[in-house]
Amino acid sequence: MDRAEIANEKVVSSVSVAYGDVEPQGWDAQNTKRLLRKLDWHIIPFMSLIYLLCFLDRTNIGNARLDHLEQDLNLHGLQYNDCLAVLFPFYIAAEIPSNIMMKRVRPSIWLTFIMFCWSVSMVGQGFVKDYSGLMATRVFLGIFEGGLFPGVNYFITQWYVRKECGFRMALFFSAATLAGAFGGILARGIAEMNGVGGKAAWAWIFILEGLLSVVVSLAAYWCIYDYPATARFLTEPEREEVQRRLLAEQGYLSNDFNTKYVWQAIGDWKIYIHMFICMAGFCPIYSFALFLPTIIKTMGYTANEAQLMSIPPYVAACFFTIIASWYADRVGKRGIFMMSFQLVALLGFGLLCGSGKASVQYAGTIFAAIGIYPQIPLGMAWNSGNIGGSLKRGTGIAMQVMGGNCGGIIASYVYISRDGPRYITGHSILIGIVR
Secondary structure (H helix, E strand, O other), X not given: OOHHHHHHHHHHHHOOOOOOOOOOOOOOHHHHHHHHHHHHHHHHHHHHHHHHHHHHHHHOHHHHHOOOHHHHOOOOOOXXXXXXXXXXXXXXXXXXXXXXXXXXXXXXXXXXXXXXXXXXXXXXXXXOOOHHHHHHHHHHHHHHHOOHHHHHHHHHHOOOOHHHHHHHHHHHHHHHHHHHHXXXXXXXXXXXXXXXXXXXXXXXXXXXXXXXXXXXXHHHHHHOOOOHHHOOOOOHHHHHHHHHHHHHHHOOOXXXXXXXXXXXXXXXXXXXXXXXXXXXXXHHHHHHHHHHHHHHHOOOOOHHHHHHHOHHHHHHHHHHHHHHHHHHHHHOOOHHHHHHHHHHHHHHHHHHHHOOOHHHHHHHHHHHHHHHOOHHHHHHHHHHOOOOOHHHHHHHHHHHHHHHHHHHHHHOOOOOHXXXXXXXXXHHHHHHHHO
């Protein structure tokens, strides 16, 4: 039994609570708010930074494409799309094993390990010479990135009660939208390095952004706090209170490592519904992230203009993702918000489909981004809030994200070069999926 489990047993034996009792004597609303603020400052920013870099490394190939990636690597037909799609089967396969490892190994060790490995894979992507080299590096990127998103969502549920998770998951996932904006800025600046050291700008995008992730991974071990029972930034009463709140909500559902809880998750039909919902959410997100610079460029803008013009849609999406999840936590509703944002997404893709005017199409990208990005944290909070027991919850979250990333395989082939410059077929496919 590790230190976290021993401390957890002490809390169970020393604090008698009723199921659902969230405010014990001595911890009024003001003290609880102060405690949550302390958790937020120590947990969410670094987790968001890690996911920003993860999503950036996964999708920066869309920015690199504008700097002659296909021509330099002699990619033809659907080979570029194949390089996008090959990441996802390995990404999906890694998710459940990775979340199980999060239970067996301390998060600070496991997350540091996978981040360092995907960062090295990203740097290696800058040195590839042909199609097979790019395919190989994308495989390794998928293997090591696959554990982060479900892992961090599971990690958040080990610190916050259900009604508090949605907003925190949104703060974390909003890093994906910031990655799109940040990636556009970086790609525009790195474009000026074309030819430096005999390497093209697209190669420098991979190398420099990969090195940035390597640096952050080296600090991750000391910046990630494993569990409330061992958190150095909390006092002993605060550690006990965080654990007490979690125990009060889940009752006496087991947190032990036992494979029967994995099989319970696999046999839960409700999780499969969330897998399909998540797939319908991630498909347009990956399509957007991987192809937005190309879509904007075909509106009649230069490559450098397209890199910069990809920023506003992501900024708008970030704002609405955070606000919607905060309000959804307040009112305790998820589904109605998801349906509302689906309508906004339909408006966006409808504008992209229905107009040949560049300004209208660009407005469509903004509405589409606002409509698709809030879906994921809302859906993740909905699913995780309905699963009890930490191992079953971790497995259920991983299953949900597995379903979501099946959407990434579809997304890789939504926008085909021969359908340009309007990409009406691709936009129409996404309208059908969002509906």
